[in-house]
Amino acid sequence: MTAAYTLYAKPGFAATTIERLCSEARISNRAFYECFGGREELLQALHERCVEESLAVVSKAVQDAPNTLDGRIRAGIRAYIEFTTADWRRARIMHVEVRRSGDVLMMSRQRAIDSFAGLVEEAWADFPQAPGVNRRLVALGVIGGLQELLIEWLLADRPPELDELVGVAVHLFLRALTP
Template sequence: MTAAYTLYAKPGFAATTIERLCSEARISNRAFYECFGGREELLQALHERCVEESLAVVTKALQEAPGTLDGRIEAGIRAYVEFTTADWRRARIMHLEVRRSGDVLATSRQRAVESFARLVEEAAADFPQSQSLNRRLVTRGAIGALQELLIEWLLADDPPEVGELVSVAVHIFSRTLGRP
């Protein structure tokens, strides 16, 4: 898993063979296949671990957040962005390789979006929404915007500061989930 965490982040899932994984991990191909059915299964396990860790961090931040919608948004976004960007490999697996892998992680990615959407919806449930729009769709749109901000951070020649990512994401979430 450690070797895949680095190799799947760079050079990436598509460029990482079983042989390269096994060489980096100093295990035999047979040992690999005793643990995983293939490199796709390993990528899914890595992605799900990153998502679970992120969900735990965001859940804790929301539990400790002020009781206002703005306080919850700020705490949740800051926790997610800081945790995700603290390790570039995690950010790449969760936001680039999950997309580049094609259908391999489509279901896993959708489950992750649904899990984060539930957290956002629960955090905002006690507050009226700003417009008469479908909160489910608004939430997913805001999550998509956050994902694109993190992709920008990963790929830009001059990446934005993490604090700027947090500020922009808080702005987006506040405007879409905020007061009427």
Template sequence: MTAAYTLYAKPGFTATTIERLCSEARISNRAFYECFGGREELLQALHERCVEESLAVVAKALQEAPNTLDDRVKAGIRAYIEFTTADWRRARIMHVEVRRSGDVLTLSRQRAVDAFARLIEDASADFPQAAPLNRRLVALGVIGALQELLIEWLLSDDQPEIDQLVDVAVHIFIRSLGAG
């Protein structure tokens, strides 16, 4: 998994063969197939691990934040962005390779988006909205915005600072949730 974590991030999932994975991990092809049914299954395991770790970090930040919508939004976003960007490989797998892998991670990606949407819905449920919007759709919209900000951080020649990402994401979330 360690070899895949690096290789799937760069050069990327589609460019990484089983032979290259096994060579990097110093294992035989047979040993690989004793653990995984293929490189797609390995990518799914990596993606799901990244998502689970991220969800745990964000849930903890939300639980520890003061009980205001602004504070919860700021804490959750900062925790997610800092955790995700602390290791570029994690950010790349979660936000670039998940899309480039085609249908391989469609279900895993949908489960991740659903889990984060529920987290946002739950964290904002105690606070009134300025407009009567569908809270789930708002959560999905702000997740999409955050994903695009992180893709920009990963792929841009002029990489934005982490604090800029946090500030913009907080602004989008708070306005979208009808606060601030």
């Protein structure tokens, strides 16, 4: 898994063969197949681990935040961005390779988005909303915006500073979540 964590992040999932994974990990192909059905299954396991760790960090930050919408949103976004970007490989697997893998991670990606949308809805639940607004759809929209900000951080020639990412994401979330 350690070898895949690095190789799937760069050169990327599509460019990483099982032979290269096994060589990097110093294991035989047979040993690999005793653990995983293929490189897709390994990518899914890595992605799900990254998501679970991120969810735990964000949940804790939101729970410990001041009991205001602003406090919860700021704490959750800062925790997510700081945790995700603390290791570029994690950010790359969660926001670039998950998309490049095509159908391989479609269900895993949707489960992750669903879990994060649930966190947003939960953080927002005690606060007013504009009439007729579908909380679920708003949560999905702001999560998509946050994902695009992180992709920009990963791929831009001049990546934005983390504080700038946090500020923009907080702005988007609060604009979307307040009546």
